Amino acid sequence: MGWDNPPLPWREFERRLSWGKGQDRAAGPGTDQGPSGRGTAGRAQPRSLRPVTRLPAARQPPWAELHCHSSYSFLDGASGPDELVAEAVARGLTALAITDHDGMYAIPQFAQAAARLRGSGHELGTVFGAELGLGRPAARAGIPDPAGRHLLVLARDVEGYRRLCRVISAAQLAGGEKGRAVYDEAALAEAHGGHWVILTGCRKGAVPAALAAGGREGRPAAARELSALAGMFGAQNVKVELTIQDHPADDERNDALTELAAAAGLATIATSNVHYAAPPDARLAQALAAIRARSSLEEMDGWLAASGGGYIRSGEEMASRLRRYPGALERTVELARDCSFDFHVIAPKLPDFPVPGGGTEESWLRCLVAQKATGRYGPPGAERVPGAHAQIARELDVIADLDFPGYFLIVHDIVRFCEEAGILCQGRGSAANSAVCYALGITSVDPVQHGLLFERFxxxxxxxxxxxxxxxxxRRREEVIQYVYRRYGRGNAAQVANVISYRPRMALRDAGRALGHQPGELDQWARQVGPRQYGPGQLIPPDAGVPEPVTELAGRMQRLPRHLGIHSGGMVICDRPVGEVCPVEWATAPGRTVLQWDKDDCA
Known part of the structure; x- marks a missing residue:
């Protein structure tokens, strides 16, 4: 999309106004943009999740999109993972990759959306990757064109996914602050192990950036960068990416990249560098880019792409645009097929609980429960609540059959720490239906005496x-969090995120700022926004005096992720470094690390 566009030299501006030598003037199928590149695709229009109806298969060459930013690129993507999956299926794609900036934030929702549609008979391969920001001196917010370059990485398989999560985690922690990742390029070269595919990427990629420098040194510099990538990751793992966005300079750039690939003996593939699902979302994407740069759309105008072409295209559209690059479409589909795998195979397990005396988790749980149940209910021969010990025995059998003894031991260990430290701690919810939880002191309600049903738990x-x-x-929750870190290791534990999504007041402020309104106006409008709805989908009072373009844009921003927060108490504990399952980054709170997934996505 237009984010990170450079200043446009005058000679280039003049060339594009003239439509450039050898450029195709046709807008092509699937777009309403003429030569100006700013047709109705740029207008903000309400858009709900489209019903999944495939285009006629007979007209659709196979196609897969391997460079796609979701709304979890945080203000650099305008569509949620479910929207992107639905659009990909509707357009007849065989596979889709999500490649958000420096993270795997969207991966659970992406995988779940694809699985839901798969259950309805719509098959879509899922490819997992990320666009890494190299050489970035600071966090991106507030800068129209942050320094540094991009490296687009796709995981070939589960091991590639784990390795990618590991290097993202290391980079996020090396940055020393929230929102900044610092990559060690030597470590990247060592980490891939043949399990990654490297794409040369967008204009911020090393190869396209060198090429765009122009002049006599443009192509030689790009060739050197391409050779360096092949040397770092292996020629068989590097693909030259041809970007199709209906931009006047597409063919000129892609012709040069094709020649560079041929000279280096490397294959080309194609993408649309997607930042939103469909053309009507282009204006929203531009507004989000302005918000990220803390600027208005007018101030950002020179930085935003005019074409509005960063959307998901069908195989028919891509076949038309790739006619001059034989084999690029087919190679893209083949690469996507090779890199597709189901996300569920990544799921981790709990760590082994340190059992004293060398027993098993099951034997230790039974021993603990037997000891503590006597205190709660009395000995088996003289129990104070009839049937209590029999109920505990039944529950322990179910817990053992489901392989959950370690889970109960870990929870009991946290409760024990709180009790010994004098910290108030109380289990709640359906756990109150368990006599085992009551015996261990996790809950305080006797489920046997009250006739509660264990099966509900x-x-x-x-x-x-x-x-x-x-x-x-x-007031003492932090002590418990730090105990968990000490007990299981900081590498194997992390707090879960709380994704902060747009709410009416925040959306109204950011939308108004993007459209050039003054702070005083924004304050006045925001004060009139309350928690109630004023009509179907209407969260801003109709008599608030807010201009329609602002309310329309604010409405479209509702529920989009804005930034990552931290859940007040949710933690994940794994049997392996948690950063191999989901990248970890610094939270704003000192000494805390947070997963890149929301609590609900970790379930």
Missing amino acids: LSAGRDGPPDIDLDIEH
Whole structure:
């Protein structure tokens, strides 16, 4: 998309106004943009998730999109993962990659959306990757064109995904602050192990950037950068990316990249460098770019792409645009097929609980429960609540059959720490239905005496571990968090994120700022926004005096992710470095690391 566009030299501006030598004037199928590049695709229009109806298969050559930013590129993508998946299926794509900036924020939602449609008979391969920001001196916010260059990485397989998560985690932590990743290029070259595919990327990629420098040194410099990539990652793992965005300079740039690829003996593939699902979302994407740069659309005008071409295209559209690059379409589809895999195979397990005396987790859990149940209910021969010990035995059998003894031991260990430290801690929710939880002191309600049903908490048909929520007094919660880090290792534990999405007041302020309104106006409008709705989908009072373009843009921004926060108490503990499952980054709070996934995405 237009984010990170450079200043436009006058001679280039003049050339593009003239439409450039050898450029195709036709807008092509699937777009309403003429030579100006600013047709109705740029207008902000309300858009809901489109019904998934494939275009006629007979007219659709296979196609896959391998460079795609979701709304989890945080103000550099205008469509959620579910929208992108739905559009990809509707356009007949065989596979889709999500390649957000420096993270895997969208991956669970992306995988879930594809799985839901797969269950409805719509097959879409899922490819997982990221666009890494190299050589960036500071966080990107507030800068129209941040320094540094991009490296687009696709995971070939599960091992490639783990390695990519690992290097993103290392870079995020090396940055020393929230929002800044610092990559060690030597470590990247060592980390791939043949499990990644490297694309030369957008204009911020090293090869296109060198080429765009122009003059006599443009092509030689680009050739050197391409040779360096092949040397770092292996020629068989580097693909030269041809970007199709209906931009006047597309053919000139792609012709040069094709010649460079041929000279280096490398293959070309194609992408649309997607930043939104469909053409009507282009204006929203531009507004988000302005918000990220803390500027108005007018101030950003020279930095924003005029073509509005960063959307998902069908195979028919791409076949038309790639006629002059034989084989690029087919190679893209083949690469996507080779890199597709199901996300569920990545799921981690809990760490082994350190059992004293060398026993098993099951034997230790049974021993602990037997000891503590006597205190709660009395000995088996003289129990104070009839049937209590029999109920505990049944629950322990279910827990053992489902392989959850370690889960209960970990929760009990946290409760034990709180008790010994004098920290108020109380289990709640459906865990109150468990006599085992009551015996261990996790909950304080006797489920046997009150006739509560254990199966509401845990049963043989349950998918995933039980849900035990612990309420811990907020003033001392940090002590418990740091205990978990010490007990299981900072590498194997992290707090889960809280994705901060746009709400009416925040959306109104940012939309108004992007459209050039003054702070005083924004304050006045924001004061009139409350929690209630004023009509179907209407969150701003109709008599608030807010201009329609502002309310329309603010409405489209609702629920888009704006930035990553931290959940007040949710933590993940893994049997392996958690950064191999989901990248970890610094939270704003000192000493805390946070996963890039929301709590609900970690379930």
